[in-house]
Amino acid sequence: MKVLHLISGGDTGGAKTHIINLCSKLKDVVSLKIICFMYGQFYEEVKNAGIDIDVIQQSSRFDLSVVDKIAHIVEAEGYDIIHCHGARANFIGMFLKRKIKNKPFITTVHSDFDLDFQDVFYKRVVFSYLNKLALKRFDYFVSVGSALIDKIKGLGIREDRIFLLYNGFDFSKEIHYVQKDEFLSKFLDRKVFDSKIVIGNLSRLYKVKGLDVFIKAANIIAKKYPDVIFLIGGSGPQKEFLKQMINEYNLNDRVFLLGSIKNPYDFFNSIDINVISSYSETFPYSILEATALEKCCISSKVGSVPDLIEDGKNGFLFDVGDYKGLAQKIEILLQNKDLIKEFGQLLSKKARERFSAENMARMQFEIYKSILSKK
Known part of the structure; x- marks a missing residue:
């Protein structure tokens, strides 16, 4: 099983932590790669975790030239599933789905998409609208916690296309801190x-x-x-x-x-x-x-x-x-x-x-298997 994850790369909150914890365990059971759209702290942390990651840089949030490049990677490397995280990746995924046929597109909903851009007016108007437009194009959804399931269903998504996956933490890793x-x-x-x-x-x-x-x-x-x-x-x-x-x-x-x-x-x-x-x-x-x-x-x-x-x-x-x-x-x-x-x-x-990372990765693997069996 080969899975390609897409995420903006500028993430600093729960989505960043989720994908690092998930992929650090998931890479032992599936072949996976992460593609993000900018260099930064996220890229460095993923590399340090020993996870395969590439950057395909965008000149702006609406630079769609990356779509063809990702489509080529999907076809050349034979990925079975495309898995998106966050509004920017969802937007790219919406256009990528038009080029990639007969492969399931999944998005993980990490937060209430009506509140993601609450603090900046134009982002709240434009980006929230585009994200919800993109979300409706996906085949399957992973809800981080039970509370978002009804929110996703409110987009007109059937419940059998939604999977529950709690955040998980890698309690086995060594934690460093100063006194x-x-x-x-x-x-x-x-x-x-x-x-x-x-x-x-x-x-x-x-x-x-x-x-x-x-x-x-x-x-x-x-x-x-x-x-x-x-x-x-x-x-x-x-x-x-x-x-x-x-x-x-x-x-x-x-x-x-x-x-x-x-x-x-x-x-x-x-x-x-x-x-x-x-x-x-x-x-x-x-x-x-x-x-x-x-x-x-x-x-x-x-x-x-x-x-x-x-x-x-x-x-x-x-x-x-x-x-x-x-x-x-x-x-x-x-x-x-x-x-x-x-x-x-x-x-x-x-x-x-x-709520361990091991449990999270095991559940995600079962979700992938379920989706591929439906295909």
Whole structure:
């Protein structure tokens, strides 16, 4: 079985992590190649993982000259399946499908496609429309988590063309990180974080990530607990808006924007409680990355997160947008600090058992077999 994966190559979120974790295990059971459309961090990480990858550069997002080049590779190298990831690859895949006959085209839906470009108006109008147009042309769909299945069906897709595949993490790999003091000292004076409970949120600074919810909850906690600080790691278009929020709440000595974080494990090793405050998610990798270090997690009740976090049993959930609910969950942990460690261990145990990269690759292989048998 030969599978060609297409992805933009500029990905920095869950899609990037998903395809690296998936292909690092999948390459042992299928012959695969990744083609992306730009050089960058994604390309370097894939190469370092020992995965076959080529770059066919586009001069712009709408440069369709790459279509003929990819079509030639598909025919010359005899790929059985073309598997796309993300809006740009879907757009290319739509045109590629016109040239490649009798081969199944699959796309993995990593997020809510109506919210992917929410922060930039013209992208929200143009790219969202083009992505949904492209999605309707695919033969089969892989939904990252159960919550997106109804969304995909809303495009007019039959349920028998949709497969469920949870994100998986490679818990067997060696994780490298610097110690807490070394990492935090790059951003903060030691007296700011010394002997403090550290609550963190690592995400891109986009509206959908609900960082306003995180800051509002921090405002409640900061008034009652002087020994707690809040860290936000990531970059994005909401940076100035979030800085303004922090100023308005007078939280400059309690809530800190750290900017882009190169190694997520440096961040997760330095916090005590991991928070996901998003308005929408599928199955965020930041939870799995944090569980690898046995970090306790509080998350908004989004996507398939409740399939991992059982509220009050191995972590906490709160309703989307409910900053008071988030603050209440944080307060429970601050009043019973033993739960922080206990929940972290329990969550890590469940993640390792059910959401490993090995399980993900095995399920993806079965999906490929099912699709080829239908062909």
